[in-house]
Amino acid sequence: MKLYSHIKKAPEYFIVEELPRLEIASDGKYDVFLLQKRNTSTLEAVRIISKLLKIPLKTIGFAGLKDKYAVTTQYITLPSGTISEEEIQFVNNGRWQIGKERKNSFFKIKFLGRTNRPLSLGEIEGNKFTIKVRNFEKSMREKFYRNFQTIKLYGFPNYFGEQRFGSVKSRDDFVLRYLLKGNFEEALKVYFLGKEKINVITSWQNIYKILKPTLEEYEKDLLKGLIRGLPAEKAFRILPKNIRIMFNFAFQSYLFNRFLGEYIKQKYPHIQIPFINNWKLYFYTEVEDFEKLKGLKIPYIGYEFPPEDPLLRKIIRKIFKEEKIDPATFNTEIAGIKVMTDGERKAIVIPKNFKIISKTKKEVTLEFILPLGAYATILLRNLLAV
Incomplete structure (x- = not known):
């Protein structure tokens, strides 16, 4: 992807520091550790x-999930006294182990103090980013500085970034589409194979045989159940709940991006930038009603939070029709998860302390703070127009 030719040459090019909503004291029920990691996801480190x-x-x-291909700093909590060491380093030398030699992938935890409650997802003020943009060619500079000033003045659209679409294996392919139709067999084939291959590899035995080396244990159990004749709906429930919930998040994030993109496309001068799966994102270049846009919230479906803006209402109806979404599915339960639930998200993000801290002919280093839920990769797509 073109964006990544300009960032993430090495994890040190993408530095993320969590800004906690946490009081650290000398005593408390929970120990607070600083988790510093390189080339490792948060979930992998925790496991x-x-x-x-x-x-x-x-x-x-x-409190948050940090990028794998980055150098990141965040906080974790454990019941007091669980670990006696002040600092522990973990390295990957073919397999994960406790050690001191620094490898390509490693992380460490360092004791900071105590607190009276454990951290939970979402309990952060935001994240501070220090990102080095490389291959900063002369042809990019005018566009870069123009977009830089636009973001300084008006922020940037609060799209969901590519990390949100981990369950999408091919274009416009969402497991939830099939769940909404009650087609659990197709949903599982899309989960394992992606839309483009579901008619090529048809039997569960073949799917298991081909994918076995890469499968998680619960995926093996699921496929073995299907091979034995377990109904697809029951087999689907073998997937951990957090994964089933992500199918809903991915599809609703896609809808949100469509709502916001169409709103910008119809209302403001804009540029069009390619995104994953041949999708498009639209970024405004001028805003005449900034105060209104700054306060605008986009609903996920508009069921509990109907928008006041008539253009937004019209856009949501249009996209639901195009996506063949039945309102009867709103806020219903399928396979043990609530689907098509409503909520709101701000239409734009205004980065704090957005500045260039160093530059050469070929590289520019940026620094900025984003609130919880905002994506640095979206800011960078806007900035670099790639």
Whole structure:
């Protein structure tokens, strides 16, 4: 993807520091540790801590998921006294182990103090980013500085970034589409194969045989159940609940991006930028009604939060019709999860302390703070127009 030719050459090009909503004291029911990691996802680090230190996974509290291909700093909590060491380093030398030699993938935890409650998802003020943009060619500079000033003045559209669409394996392919139709068999084939291959590999035996080396244990159990004749709906429930919920999040995030993109496209001068799966994102270049836009919230479906803006109402109806979404599915339960639930998200994000901290002929280093839920990769797409 073109964006990544300009960032993430090495994890050190993408530095993320969590800004916690956390009071650290000298005593309390929970120990607070600083988790510093490189080339490792938050979930992977937490699982390794649980496994190697023999700590129940559910007792490890954390507030946010940080990028894998980055150098990141965040906070975790554990019940007081769970770990006696002040600092522990984990390295990947073919397999994860506790050690001191720094490898390509590693992380460490360092004791900071105590608090009276565990961290839970969402309990952060935001994240501070330091990002080096490379391959900063002369042809990019005029566009870059123009977009930089636009973002300084008007912020940028609050689209969901590509990280939100981990369950999408091919273009316009969402497991939830099939669940909404009650077609669990097709939903599972899309989950394992992606839309483009579901008519090529047809039997569960073949799917299991081909994918076995890459499958998680619960996926193996699921496919073995299907091979034995377990109904697809029951087999689907073998997937962990957090994964089933992500199918809903991914589809609703896609709808939100469509609502916001169409609103910008119809209302403001804009540029069009390619996104994953041949989707398009639209970024405004001028805004005449900034105060209104700054306060605008886009609903996920508009069921509990109907928008006041007539243009937005019209756009949501139009997209629901195009996507063949039946309002009868709103806020219903399918396979043990609530689907098509409503909520609101701000239409734009205004980065704090957005500045260039160094530059050469070929590289520019940026620094900025984003609130919880905003994506640095979306800001960068807007800035670089790629």
